[in-house]
Amino acid sequence: MESIDFTKGDGLVPAIIQDTDTLQVLMLGYMNAEAYEKTVQEQKVTFFSRTKNRLWTKGEESGNFLNVESIQFDCDRDTLLIRVKPQGPTCHLGSKTCWSEEHETRFGVLRDLENVISQRLAEGGNDSYVASLKSKGIEKIAQKVGEEAVETVIEALRNNDELFLNESADLLFHYLILLQAKGKNLDDVLKILEGRRR
Numbered sequence: 591m592e593s594i595d596f597t598k599g600d601g602l603v604p605a606i607i608q609d610t611d612t613l614q615v616l617m618l619g620y621m622n623a624e625a626y627e628k629t630v631q632e633q634k635v636t637f638f639s640r641t642k643n644r645l646w647t648k649g650e651e652s653g654n655f656l657n658v659e660s661i662q663f664d665c666d667r668d669t670l671l672i673r674v675k676p677q678g679p680t681c682h683l684g685s686k687t688c689w690s691e692e693h694e695t696r697f698g699v700l701r702d703l704e705n706v707i708s709q710r711l712a713e714g715g716n717d718s719y720v721a722s723l724k725s726k727g728i729e730k731i732a733q734k735v736g737e738e739a740v741e742t743v744i745e746a747l748r749n750n751d752e753l754f755l756n757e758s759a760d761l762l763f764h765y766l767i768l769l770q771a772k773g774k775n776l777d778d779v780l781k782i783l784e785g786r787r788r
Contacts, residue, residue: 595667596623602638603668607680610659610673611784616680617688619648621670633658635672654678700776703763707770720767731771735764 596603602620609616619637621629625645628636632647635656639646649655656674663670681688710720723731738761745754769775 593667594623594626594663594670598668602640603663603670605635605637605670605672607635607656608671608673610675614687615689616656616674616676616686626670629658629672630661635674648680649677652678652682654680656680700762700766704766704770704775707766711767711770723767724771728768728771731764731768735761735768738764 594603599620601622603622603626605619605621607616607619608614619635620640621636622638625636625638628645628647634647634649635658636645636647638644647655655677656672657677659673659675661670661672676686679686681690683690707720710718711724714721714725716722716725723734738757742754742757742761745757748754766776769779
């Protein structure tokens with residue numbers, strides 16, 4: 591707490607609340623030193639309410655607590671980024687975020703690649719590698735995943751990191767094709783992994 595500069599905002603610092611899984615920004619609140627200390631101790635986000643002029647633990651009435659996963663402060667030491675696991679909706683109006691967004695797991699480039707694969711599979715034809723692979727059937731796609739897995743294992747046992755990473759990319763690419771061909775996506779796999787984590 592000694593590292594956080596509470597002086598710039600009359601004793602308050604903004605606290606950006608982010609879902610640790612989806613990386614969506616859920617809300618923005620303010621903390622004074624006491625709210626920060628309580629948040630750290632109880633591992634549930636507590637703000638200083640400027641309207642109520644008191645400490646306020648998110649979920650104290652609704653039960654929709656924000657369970658703390660990590661806390662960081664920015665380079666100026668006057669803003670907090672708090673990653674949480676939300677227990678229910680974050681917004682008092684009942685939505686997942688205070689911007690009325692639904693939760694969507696963000697995979698960055700993987701999500702973009704998944705969307706391109708989905709589009710190519712839907713278009714069909716032989717103009718793209720993905721579509722031509724699909725035209726050969728699910729067995730061929732599965733076989734290709736197996737081949738890329740073997741090649742990845744082989745390169746893992748060698749000392750060429752560049753080849754290993756390239757084979758890893760090929761494996762992931764073909765696995766995404768297989769998922770889509772089976773009518774599934776990364777979110778379906780993530781649900782299984784989240785269930786195992788508990």
